[in-house]
Amino acid sequence: MVGEYAWGTGALAYLYRQLGIASRAEAKGVAGCLTLLQCWIYDHFPTLRPSRLEPRELERGQAGAFRWHGTAPRSSKKRDAQMMVYYRQAIDSLTPQSVSWTPYGHSPHLTVRRTLYQGLLRFAEIAEYYDPTRCLRQLGYVQGVQYPPERPFVVRRPASTLGYYLSYQSVYDSYWNNLGAHSVHLDLFSAPIRRRPWEFSEEYMTWYIRHSHPHILSDSRPVDDISDADTVEI
Numbered sequence: 624m625v626g627e628y629a630w631g632t633g634a635l636a637y638l639y640r641q642l643g644i645a646s647r648a649e650a651k652g653v654a655g656c657l658t659l660l661q662c663w664i665y666d667h668f669p670t671l672r673p674s675r676l677e678p679r680e681l682e683r684g685q686a687g688a689f690r691w692h693g694t695a696p697r698s699s700k701k702r703d704a705q706m707m708v709y710y711r712q713a714i715d716s717l718t719p720q721s722v723s724w725t726p727y728g729h730s731p732h733l734t735v736r737r738t739l740y741q742g743l744l745r746f747a748e749i750a751e752y753y754d755p756t757r758c759l760r761q762l763g764y765v766q767g768v769q770y771p772p773e774r775p776f777v778v779r780r781p782a783s784t785l786g787y788y789l790s791y792q793s794v795y796d797s798y799w800n801n802l803g804a805h806s807v808h809l810d811l812f813s814a815p816i817r818r819r820p821w822e823f824s825e826e827y828m829t830w831y832i833r834h835s836h837p838h839i840l841s842d843s844r845p846v847d848d849i850s851d852a853d854t855v856e857i
Contacts, residue, residue: 724821752772776792
């Protein structure tokens with residue numbers, strides 16, 4: 624894989640793989656570029672940002688992590704336990720209104736075309752699938768059922784992290800280098816969001832309930848029943 628984006632995609636592929644490993648029962652930690660993950664959380668979930676962190680304008684060429692400026696609090700077992708309880712409660716109380724659905728503006732794909740890339744991201748022997756149809760809302764489009772993902776050729780995901788292994792039959796660097804043929808065409812796939820930032824198509828929720836875990840939702844009402852009066856600006 625070549626080009627100015629190679630290091631970024633490599634870091635993302637490696638982080639994706641490490642998050643998969645960290646979800647195993649015996650995992651005791653997580654590796655990868657956690658600064659990237661942390662900034663993603665701050666961008667999408669304002670209520671999870673530490674109060675001492677303040678966003679600031681980036682200078683040309685600065686990494687996104689420089690948006691967040693603050694001093695980390697001292698760590699201790701008591702404080703860490705308190706923070707764990709705090710963040711669990713904050714996550715449990717999340718609502719559609721408390722999520723920043725379009726943190727990068729309403730049309731990031733117009734300035735960064737590779738936002739619409741669909742295919743494998745590669746780091747050495749690691750290959751992870753990247754699919755923007757999973758997160759159409761952050762592109763400013765109504766969320767619909769995602770495309771069927773490319774299936775790994777070999778999958779081993781036991782509880783033990785030592786046995787975690789994924790392999791694709793081929794690692795298609797040609798996908799990355801042929802962006803025009805391997806990009807999502809938004810106008811054919813979805814429509815721009817017109818009302819609420821968490822908008823979704825009629826068939827999406829049926830698909831979501833079949834493939835996910837709706838019992839973790841904190842609001843007892845169906846998301847589609849939440850009125851515009853409930854919306855808050857983020």
